[in-house]
Amino acid sequence: MKKIAIIGAGISGLFVANLFKENLNYQVTIYEKNTSIDLDQGYGIQLSTNSIKLLNKIGFNTLENKDRFNPDKIDFYTIKPEKKICDLNISHFNSVDCKYTTLKRSKLVEFLKDRLNNNIIEYDHSIEKIEKNDDQIYLTFNENNKVICDYLIISDGVFSKGKSLISNKEIKSSYNNSIAIRGNILRNKLQNLNENNISLFMGHNFHYVIYPVNKDKENYNFIGILKYQLSAKELENFSLFKEETFIQGIKDKLQNKISTTILDDIKCFPVFVSKGYLKPGKNIFLLGDAFFAFPPSFAQGASQSIEGASELFDNITNNKNFFYENRVAKIKMINNRSKLNQFAFHVSNPVVVFFRNISLKILTKNKKFLENYLGKIYKN
Ligand SMILES: Cc1cc2nc3c(=O)[nH]c(=O)nc-3n(C[C@H](O)[C@H](O)[C@H](O)COP(=O)(O)OP(=O)(O)OC[C@H]3O[C@@H](n4cnc5c(N)ncnc54)[C@H](O)[C@@H]3O)c2cc1C
Incomplete structure (x- = not known):
């Protein structure tokens, strides 16, 4: 029996463990630095059909219907003036049992965690050293806690x-010159939105997205992406984003762009992205955001974490060697689309906005374009 060690119990680590736990040729353990998995309410997440199809294989379709939502369309609006431009039929890529889904991130994580035996996750294990000797990998956690494994899957996030322990060169993620603003909104605070759809508002250096996260459409997720320069000193200050004055500064910046009731209870996070990728040697793999973190404007990070985990499982169990080849090709496609989306959502020059809106109206109804831009990503 081969031993598989997974570093990090996020969406990618938990999903890949779910796949391996069914295969008796492998014994899988997740090493998580925190003392538990945070299942607090938290924010929403969008999952496209490529990941839903894979999640269904481990029983996601049995998750209570009330805990998820299947939007019909994405409605595009301009922020100023607040005006609907067009809509895109996101359900076009759905099939009977595989639908574009929004839900609370915590519901997804809980589902993935609950399917694993308690002894699969070792908490309070922060990776400190990775050494290789022939075909075996030696791991050290928390100073002197040692583990030997045959395969190592690194899924410890952005x-x-x-990743830094196995690479000689610096492949650090970098600040994307934007901050994510997150919040939960109750239905009674929203006006003039189609409750069955995802609403995307575009403005000068800022866009935001609102969508329901469960069937009764009482709770909505708010996610805004604001272009924002930070100095190196500010980036090193981890508590900056929790400071009341900083959050108030963001609220002031957005006060003419968005209703103050929405901004009541927001949190801010810096967005970090990958600039390159690393292909470690035999038997060591990077997964999820540890492999590559995208700008969040295509909502594909978690879906790609799940898709990558499935490909990795297939490669290891079938002794194939195509994991990085396939992954890199897909990552490039998604990274380019994410950057293009963010650019298009944030333009402000009135002439460019005019042509952006005309293009959006045409492209969101053009089947060939949608198959190429979304279908290539959503069908795996
Ligand atoms: C604002 C925003 C919105 C997003 N919205 C969406 C969306 O709608 N749809 C979508 O598909 N994606 C979305 N994403 C991306 C998605 O959240 C991530 O791609 C995904 O969560 C990555 O999962 P992961 O398991 O790779 O990493 P993580 O979820 O970061 O998990 C990493 C785990 O590793 C653990 N860990 C860290 N360091 C160590 C260590 N030293 N030793 C042991 N364990 C360690 C951590 O505690 C954590 O449990 C969004 C991202 C952002 C920033």
Whole structure:
């Protein structure tokens, strides 16, 4: 029996563990630095059909219907003036049992965690050293806690310590000159939105998205992306984003762009993205944001974490060697689309906005374009 060690119990680590736990040729353990998995309410997440199809294989379709939502369309609006431009039929890519889905991130994580035996996750294990000797990998956690494994899957997120331990060169993620603003909104605070759809508002250096996260459409997720320069000193100050004065500064910046009731209870996070990728040697793999973190404007990070995990499982169990080849091709496509989306959502020159809106109206109804731009990503 081969031993598989997974570093990090996020969406990618939990999903890949779910796949391996069914295969008796492998014994899988997740090493998580925190003392538990945070299942607090938290924010929403969008999952496209490529990941829903894979999640269904481990029983996601049995998750209570009330805990998720299937939007019909994405409605595009301009922020100023607040005006609907067009809509895109996102359900076009759905099939009977595989639909574009929005839900609370915590519901997804809980589902992935609950399917694993308690002894699969070792908490309070922060990776400190990775050494290789022939075909075996030696891991050290919390100073002197040692583990030997045959395969190592590093899925410890965008600031991956595992990745920095195995690479000689610096492949650090970098600040994307934008901050994410997140919040939960109750229906009674929203006006003039189609409750069955995802609403995307575009403005000068800022866009935001609102969508329901469960069937009764009482709770909505708010996610805004604001272009924002930060100095190196500010970036090192981890508590900056929790400071009341900083959050108030963001609220002031947005006061003419968005209703103050929405901004009541927001949190801010810096957005970090990958600039390159690393292909470690045999038997060591990077997964999820540890492999590559995208700008969040295509809502594909978690879906790609799930898709990458499935490909990795297939490669290891079938002794194939195509993991990075396939992944890199897909990552490039998504990274380019994410950057293009953010650019298009944030333009402000009135002439450019005029042509952007005309293009959006045409492209969102053009089947060939949609197959190429979204279909290539949503069908795996
Ligand atoms: C604002 C925003 C909105 C987003 N919205 C969407 C969306 O709608 N749809 C979508 O598909 N994607 C979305 N994403 C992306 C998505 O959230 C991520 O791609 C996804 O969560 C990555 O999962 P992961 O498991 O790779 O990493 P993480 O979820 O970061 O998990 C990493 C785990 O590793 C653990 N860890 C860290 N360091 C160590 C260590 N040293 N030792 C051991 N364990 C460690 C952490 O505690 C954590 O549990 C969004 C991202 C952002 C920033």
